[in-house]
Amino acid sequence: MSAVVEDSIRQLKAQRQAPLCAYLYDLPALRAWASDIAASLPPACRLYYAIKANSEHRILETLRPVVSGFEAASLGEVRRIRAVSRDCPIVFGGPGKTDDEIEGALQAGVRLLHVESAQELRRADLAGRRAGRPVAVLLRVNLRGPLPAATLKMSGAPTQFGIDEAELPAVLRVLRHECTHVELKGFHLHSLSNNLDADSHAELIALYLQKAAGWSAELGRRLEVLNVGGGIGVNYRSLDSQFDWTRFRSRLARVLDAHAPPGLEILFECGRVVTAACGYYAVEVLDLKRNHGTHFAVVRGGTHHFRLPASWQHSHPFRVVDVDQWPYPFDRPELARGHITVAGQLCTPKDVLARDAYVERVRIGDVLVFSHAGAYGWSISHHDFLSHPHPETLYVG
Numbered sequence: 001m002s003a004v005v006e007d008s009i010r011q012l013k014a015q016r017q018a019p020l021c022a023y024l025y026d027l028p029a030l031r032a033w034a035s036d037i038a039a040s041l042p043p044a045c046r047l048y049y050a051i052k053a054n055s056e057h058r059i060l061e062t063l064r065p066v067v068s069g070f071e072a073a074s075l076g077e078v079r080r081i082r083a084v085s086r087d088c089p090i091v092f093g094g095p096g097k098t099d100d101e102i103e104g105a106l107q108a109g110v111r112l113l114h115v116e117s118a119q120e121l122r123r124a125d126l127a128g129r130r131a132g133r134p135v136a137v138l139l140r141v142n143l144r145g146p147l148p149a150a151t152l153k154m155s156g157a158p159t160q161f162g163i164d165e166a167e168l169p170a171v172l173r174v175l176r177h178e179c180t181h182v183e184l185k186g187f188h189l190h191s192l193s194n195n196l197d198a199d200s201h202a203e204l205i206a207l208y209l210q211k212a213a214g215w216s217a218e219l220g221r222r223l224e225v226l227n228v229g230g231g232i233g234v235n236y237r238s239l240d241s242q243f244d245w246t247r248f249r250s251r252l253a254r255v256l257d258a259h260a261p262p263g264l265e266i267l268f269e270c271g272r273v274v275t276a277a278c279g280y281y282a283v284e285v286l287d288l289k290r291n292h293g294t295h296f297a298v299v300r301g302g303t304h305h306f307r308l309p310a311s312w313q314h315s316h317p318f319r320v321v322d323v324d325q326w327p328y329p330f331d332r333p334e335l336a337r338g339h340i341t342v343a344g345q346l347c348t349p350k351d352v353l354a355r356d357a358y359v360e361r362v363r364i365g366d367v368l369v370f371s372h373a374g375a376y377g378w379s380i381s382h383h384d385f386l387s388h389p390h391p392e393t394l395y396v397g
Helices: 003-015 027-040 057-063 075-082 099-107 118-131 165-178 198-219 245-259 272-278 308-312
Strands: 021-026 045-050 069-072 090-092 112-115 135-142 182-188 225-227 265-270 279-291 294-299 318-321 334-343 352-363 367-370 392-396
Touching (some): 003 021, 003 367, 027 057, 045 272, 069 075, 075 099, 099 112, 112 118, 112 182, 118 135, 135 165, 198 225, 265 272, 279 334, 318 352, 352 367
Parallel strands (some): 045 069, 090 112, 135 182, 182 225, 294 334
Antiparallel strands (some): 021 279, 279 294, 334 352
């Protein structure tokens, strides 16, 4: 946690009596980190930001000058992007697109539509006919594998994502014989999420390149674009052991030299790894208690604000920020040099942010700051369960 974030929390606490609950985003840190990622990729590669990770307007504004474009998974996300930029490149994906979404995306000038099935391909062609112009598409393929281990798998298993690799020849026949207003630019292969191993991720992209080259040869068309998805992870269990970008760049450069045809554009649509480290979820301790031998800190907030730990079933890292003010006439409870489970205000035992975490000292009225909360935190949470107030959203730096 940077000094500017800690200072901001102390200032916020000094300015108000109500218990603190806030998301804080360090925008200069975000801009610097995203710039480093973009610069680390080989020249043929482009960094697109997948806004599902965090679609706050200020986040998108900060990233717009840094990334090559944005990835959207709904028409609502397309509109969020267009509220920031009228002309930045957008790739539009996700299963189950409606006709309104496909046509709305075309009207918004999306660069590429990721097609997930033969039926969606036919509907994209129909939308192109209605618009009087061809629709640029990538076919999303659900590979059979083998694929690296990861927290979530979208391919190599029965999922709703993409075209089964075994069914791709039939979809290519639909493209050749039925579609007059679809222009195939390449393929989309987003197979997994939260891969932490640089070597296996480079090998995965080598597999993507080999597969896409074979499909393009079957079609007799030059491969223009290959979207390799995101899937590069964040290690929430050990913050000192993260994805090795230096090693990945070196391995990726060798992969591209060996397998990428000249002129191929490779898109990365990263989300989590771009914004996670810039965000903090700060919550005040409301109560300390012990139940059945376990110490609990009950905080002003919970999984309705920050669902990520419960969703991924991990104990999220945090730091204690000491707050000296104590407004009550009775003694201030504290736990020193012990282990504590951090729980929220919801009426469910699943409302837990961290389990059995060691603390030197924590007191009622101190603030717990959960780092790496800038991706899939607020954006995936069930905000209005129990109708508690929303957290503040603040930008620092």
